[in-house]
Structure formats: C-alpha cells, structure tokens
Amino acid sequence: MGSSEMGWKLKDHPKLPKGKVVAVVVLDGWGEASPNQYNCIHVADTPTMDSLKKGVPKRWRLVRAHGTAVGLPSDDDMGNSEVGHNALGAGRIYAQGAKLVDSALSSGKIYEGEGFKYIKECFEDGTLHLIGLLSDGGVHSRLDQLQSLLKGASEHGAKRIRVHILTDGRDVLDGTSVGFVETLEDDLAKLREKGVDAKIASGGGRMNVTMDRYENDWGVVKRGWDAQVLGEAPYKFRNAIEAVKKLREETKANDQYLPPFVIVDENGMAVGPILDGDAVVTFNFRADRMVMLAKALEYEDFDKFDRVRFPKIHYAGMLQYDGELKLPRYYLVSPPEIERTSGEYLVYNGVRTFACSETVKFGHVTFFWNGNRSGYFNQEMEEYVEIPSDSGITFNVQPKMKALEIAEKARDAILSGKFHQVRVNLPNGDMVGHTGDIEATVVACKTADDAVKMILDAIEQVSGIYVITADHGNAEDMVKRDKKGEPILDKNGNVQILTSHTLQPVPLAIGGPGLLPGVKFRKDVPDGGLANVAATVMNLHGFEAPNDYEPTLIEVADN
Ligand SMILES: O=C(O)[C@H](O)COP(=O)(O)O
Ligand SMILES: [Mn+2]
Ligand SMILES: [Mn+2]
The missing domain is CATH 3.40.720.10 (Alkaline Phosphatase, subunit A)
Incomplete structure (x- = not known):
C-alpha cells in the first residue's frame, strides 16, 4: 500500500x-x-x-x-x-524469529548471508564466540539451533570456538541447566574429535548475567561482559558441568540466577576471553534481552559501564534486534518485517x-x-x-x-x-x-x-x-x-x-458505557487469536481495519 x-x-x-x-x-x-x-x-x-x-x-x-x-x-x-x-x-x-532461524538453518541460507560472511572473516586467525541462552524454551533461543550453528560454523571453517552460556530455568524447568550443559559438552567433544578447538568459556544465570532488558540494570550486562570479554568472574572452574552443579549446590542459586563463572585451564587462565580479531555471535533470536549486550559489543561510544577493554571484533546477532537503531549492523537472519x-x-x-x-x-x-x-x-x-x-x-x-x-x-x-x-x-x-x-x-x-x-x-x-486481554498464559498454571x-x-x-x-x-x-448495546463477539471466528484483536480495537475507535488484517472479532447487531 x-x-x-x-x-x-x-x-x-x-x-x-x-x-x-x-x-x-x-x-x-x-x-x-x-x-x-x-x-x-x-x-x-x-x-x-x-x-x-x-x-x-x-x-x-x-x-x-x-x-x-x-x-x-x-x-x-x-x-x-x-x-x-x-x-x-x-x-x-x-x-517469528524462531521459525525464520529454523528455515535459514535447514536450507543452509544462513551461511550464504552477509552476516555469516562477515564473521567468517575472523575464522582463519581468530576465535568464534557464541553467546546466548542455553535452553530449549524456544522463547529467546533454542538449543537445537545452537547445535546446528556449531556444526555449520565448523564446517564453514571455524577452527576455534568458545561458547558463553546463559542458564535458563525461566522458560524451562529449574535444574534443567545441567542436562543442557551435558548435551552441549557432548557436541563440543565431537567437534574436538574433528580437530576443532571447541569449549565452553563462561556462563551464568540469565537474570543475573547479560539478559537484562529495557536498561533496567546495566550491572547485569557488566557481569556478563567481565566473564565473556575480560575472562574475569568471581567463580572459576575447570569445566562447565561442574560449574553449574556446584554453583547450584553451594550458592543455592537457581538456574535463572547462577552467578557468573569462567572456565579456566590448568594454569588458572580463562580459556576464552574475547580478543581483538575474534568473531562474536549472540545466538538469541529474540531482541529484548540482547539489545543491551549488542550495544556494548558494537558501540564505540558507550558509557553504561566501564568495559575496560573494547575488543576489535566482527559481531553479528542471530537477528537484527532493533530495526530503527540498525542494531547490530550485521546479523545472520533477517527479522520479520x-x-x-x-x-x-x-x-x-x-x-x-x-x-x-x-x-x-x-x-x-x-x-x-x-x-x-x-x-x-x-x-x-x-x-x-x-x-x-x-x-x-x-x-x-x-x-x-x-x-x-x-x-x-x-x-x-x-x-x-x-x-x-x-x-x-x-x-x-x-x-x-x-x-x-x-x-x-x-x-x-x-x-x-x-x-x-x-x-x-x-x-x-x-x-x-475497555478491551481487557493478555499476551499469553503463565500465572494460571x-x-x-x-x-x-x-x-x-x-x-x-x-x-x-x-x-x-x-x-x-x-x-x-470488551465493555464500558461507550460501547453500543448491539456490539458483541461474532460466533464465526471460534479460533480467533491475539492477531484478531487489532481489527477489533480499530472498530472500537470507529474505523474498519485494513483488508489484510486478521478479521475483527466483533459485530454490531441492529437493535
Ligand atoms: O524474558 C522473559 O522474561 C521470559 O523468557 C519470557 O517472558 P515474556 O515473554 O513474558 O517477556
Ligand atoms: Mn508476556
Ligand atoms: Mn514472561
């Protein structure tokens, strides 16, 4: 139009x-x-x-x-x-993002796009870092997509890979983090057998580390930055399974709130800080809890916390998280338009x-x-x-x-x-x-x-x-x-x-004194969903919705 x-x-x-x-x-x-x-x-x-x-x-x-x-x-x-x-x-x-990433991965198109080409430029001399939510909740990310990306990236030349995990327990049951880390470790071991130097490098619970939203608390992103980029965290472990198990036990934190940790080598050195010349992909497809990290990774001018070091990297999001801000500039899959x-x-x-x-x-x-x-x-x-x-x-x-x-x-x-x-x-x-x-x-x-x-x-x-509705269930079960x-x-x-x-x-x-008495829900849209609400609201403002909108849920009976 x-x-x-x-x-x-x-x-x-x-x-x-x-x-x-x-x-x-x-x-x-x-x-x-x-x-x-x-x-x-x-x-x-x-x-x-x-x-x-x-x-x-x-x-x-x-x-x-x-x-x-x-x-x-x-x-x-x-x-x-x-x-x-x-x-x-x-x-x-x-x-939506989940579906778009699925098809880009299954068709292999993800590896042909600008975003992947950009990060690939670092594969020869640098490390590929993957940062995101380790979960099969399907809200922000999905484990199977990470697995597929790990495999695909290594087949397309990534020789050294570091994964920075964020444990969930919010979109999935608390305690499931351990199983997800075990699955990931299996996959990384298989990559190592093929000669790829692939390891988990850092981690933490999503609500404590990295995944804040709408700038509520930059401290959350800073804790992640320190672990992921600087290789510094209050807890150090030799392996991630042990990290997650011990931190749950000893700090009594649940998956959502695990403190930040880094994985270290036999000399106590972090195995995967983000350095100049590295590539970074944030593999969450959903925007709200990745935008803040994306800003920290991408913006030269940045005053939300002291980054200490601002590595020169090639950074791409799984999706572009903010179309207005064009953030990040590079992304692997185009978001829904x-x-x-x-x-x-x-x-x-x-x-x-x-x-x-x-x-x-x-x-x-x-x-x-x-x-x-x-x-x-x-x-x-x-x-x-x-x-x-x-x-x-x-x-x-x-x-x-x-x-x-x-x-x-x-x-x-x-x-x-x-x-x-x-x-x-x-x-x-x-x-x-x-x-x-x-x-x-x-x-x-x-x-x-x-x-x-x-x-x-x-x-x-x-x-x-009034129009009273909800966006999805939660508290009712x-x-x-x-x-x-x-x-x-x-x-x-x-x-x-x-x-x-x-x-x-x-x-x-729907209701209120301003609603004409004849207004009622139609019976012929029994499967109506949230997308039908927009046309309904437009009607209540006195307008017809555009033709390609999902149909309105109301009709006006002549009294
Ligand atoms: O980000 C969150 O808090 C949860 O993963 C999803 O909750 P929301 O979709 O209601 O924001
Ligand atoms: Mn909600
Ligand atoms: Mn929610």
Whole structure:
C-alpha cells in the first residue's frame, strides 16, 4: 500500500462512532485454565476479572495466544511477550524469529548471508564466540539451533570456538541447566574429535548475567561482559558441568540466577576471553534481552559501564534486534518485517495514544506493539510513559510491582481528555509467575485485578470502552503436568514448579458505557487469536481495519 496519504486512511466503520476513549489493557501472563490450587488467578481474589467473565459469550471470550496463532513454529510452542504483543499490535500473524532461524538453518541460507560472511572473516586467525541462552524454551533461543550453528560454523571453517552460556530455568524447568550443559559438552567433544578447538568459556544465570532488558540494570550486562570479554568472574572452574552443579549446590542459586563463572585451564587462565580479531555471535533470536549486550559489543561510544577493554571484533546477532537503531549492523537472519501496525494507522487517523508500563514491560506495549520499532510514530499524537521498575530483586519479593502506579497513570490519561487510546501492560502475573513462588503469584494476580478495576472506573467516568486481554498464559498454571494433565512429582514427591509460560488461551473482554448495546463477539471466528484483536480495537475507535488484517472479532447487531 505504501505510505501515501490514501494508503494510511482507514475507512469509517459503518456503525461504530469515533472519538470514544478506549482503554486497552494487557495482563501479562494471564491465561485461562481449569480452577485448581496451582491456578494462581483462580486462587487469588479477582472480583473485577471475574465479573467480566460473566459477559460470556457476547463480551467475554478466549483467544489463542500460542504456537501458530502467533507465528511460532508449532502448536507445541508456548506464547511469549514478543510474539503476543507483535500480534496484538500488528493485527497479522508473522513468521517469528524462531521459525525464520529454523528455515535459514535447514536450507543452509544462513551461511550464504552477509552476516555469516562477515564473521567468517575472523575464522582463519581468530576465535568464534557464541553467546546466548542455553535452553530449549524456544522463547529467546533454542538449543537445537545452537547445535546446528556449531556444526555449520565448523564446517564453514571455524577452527576455534568458545561458547558463553546463559542458564535458563525461566522458560524451562529449574535444574534443567545441567542436562543442557551435558548435551552441549557432548557436541563440543565431537567437534574436538574433528580437530576443532571447541569449549565452553563462561556462563551464568540469565537474570543475573547479560539478559537484562529495557536498561533496567546495566550491572547485569557488566557481569556478563567481565566473564565473556575480560575472562574475569568471581567463580572459576575447570569445566562447565561442574560449574553449574556446584554453583547450584553451594550458592543455592537457581538456574535463572547462577552467578557468573569462567572456565579456566590448568594454569588458572580463562580459556576464552574475547580478543581483538575474534568473531562474536549472540545466538538469541529474540531482541529484548540482547539489545543491551549488542550495544556494548558494537558501540564505540558507550558509557553504561566501564568495559575496560573494547575488543576489535566482527559481531553479528542471530537477528537484527532493533530495526530503527540498525542494531547490530550485521546479523545472520533477517527479522520479520512487521509493517503497517495498528498503532501507526490509528495515529495517522487522528487517534491520540497513551501507552504505559513499568520498565520490565515498557518495550512490550511500545516496541513490540509497534512491530519492533522504537520511538514514536508521531510525537504530537502519542505519549509513552515508563515507570521505573525495581531492580536487583526477584519480583516475588515485591509482587505488587508497579501495577497500581501504572493504573494511576492510565486513569489520569483517561480522565485528561487528551487521548483516545490508553494502553497499558500489567506485568504481575508474568513476572512473579516466573519466580515460581505460588503465594507471591497469588498476590500478583490480585494486584493486577485491582489495577484493572482502577482503569475500568476511569472508563466509566468518561463513558469510554475497555478491551481487557493478555499476551499469553503463565500465572494460571504453576505446575508441570503429564499428558493427562496431572501434576508431575519429583523423586521426593514434590510437584515440579512451572516457571514458564503456558499453551493456554487468554481472555478477551470488551465493555464500558461507550460501547453500543448491539456490539458483541461474532460466533464465526471460534479460533480467533491475539492477531484478531487489532481489527477489533480499530472498530472500537470507529474505523474498519485494513483488508489484510486478521478479521475483527466483533459485530454490531441492529437493535
Ligand atoms: O524474558 C522473559 O522474561 C521470559 O523468557 C519470557 O517472558 P515474556 O515473554 O513474558 O517477556
Ligand atoms: Mn508476556
Ligand atoms: Mn514472561
């Protein structure tokens, strides 16, 4: 369609008025599951969300939030914030990073691209470093992709390889790090048999080392830098299996929070610091938790922490993590080209927009919502507010997080009369759910419900409309289950706590005094997913969605 004026102009909706204030609330990690003791949303006191559910089927329904409905490789893939918010904002389903990397690897195209050629220039004299999340969670990275890349890189000439691992325990069960390291060590041993000098060089838990996001705590990235680049860490081991096992035992840290460590040789020297002339690939496909490291690796001017040494390397991301910043400059696989998002259309069509969350989710309702684009479409029409998150804590300690502050900002924006769309992400169910602390997650869910109430009250006052939904499940199921759905017990008879997201659908509720009485959910889109929400919201602003958007979920009955 291009960017001509005609191209951006949306058609008027034949029945729905313009100018209403529409609150769009994304409850992060809030899925729908059967009620039981591990469903924290069920256990929590959530009168507001419960009352919305009474609107079924006309004003409350479920939408799909995982797998192919959000562009992931298969329906065994749980949803996540990136793909969820991409779908919500873009209104279409894009093949996402996980899938794009799969096909680039299986076709071998990854080795023909500019990015690989660039890192290959260092293979003769330098080391290839691979940094990323060692996990099969499929949210930020996948172990099988790393395995394939290791094999492919060595076949394409890499002679010395160092892997810098980040242990997970967030998108996968806690304790699985040991098995992943064993698998990787097997692969590296096979490479060594073929004459490739391949080793694990450093590591640490993802939440403690490297994978911070939205600049919440640069100390996390610095700890990684010290280990990966400088070869310095508080813990030194001769091998990574021992490192992970001992650190879990002795420091009592879980996989997410393992302290940084380096692997040393018989003389106590780090086996793989990053040096001038080396190549580095960050093998996560997802952007949010790699952007900060990418900046540290790429930017000549950098003042976020003292890098001590800034090696002259050839660096490529698995994907380009930020299209606006063109960061990193080199990448192995092109990211999905998400364009013409609902946010851009609405702003063009005069819809004044306010978006808010706290730091740890701020980019979700802005960057991800806008198709992985940072910044405003039109600064005069939009205001994005970030409330600083607490840093240096696990969120089970503060399960209320900043939900009420976010709701207050939303309330003020709604009452100000300045905005037509007020969009927020409430992080609690997800961020606290990831800690695996059930009691705290119950408090988190109650707080998110209180925040929704505050927003609905404001909508009531301005005769507006609300759209309440979620990006994927998490807090509604906190236990690992077998195929029959029964909790899996460990050898001591304890349930295995599920810290990850789920495959569950999420609720979608609409209402408010500004919604015409005849508006209800259609019955002919039973498999609707998050991508159908954009057209629905456009309708509620009084516009028809573009033809290629996934269909709206509402219809207007003549009364
Ligand atoms: O990055 C994280 O915190 C988890 O891996 C995924 O959670 P999110 O998709 O809700 O951000
Ligand atoms: Mn999320
Ligand atoms: Mn999450």
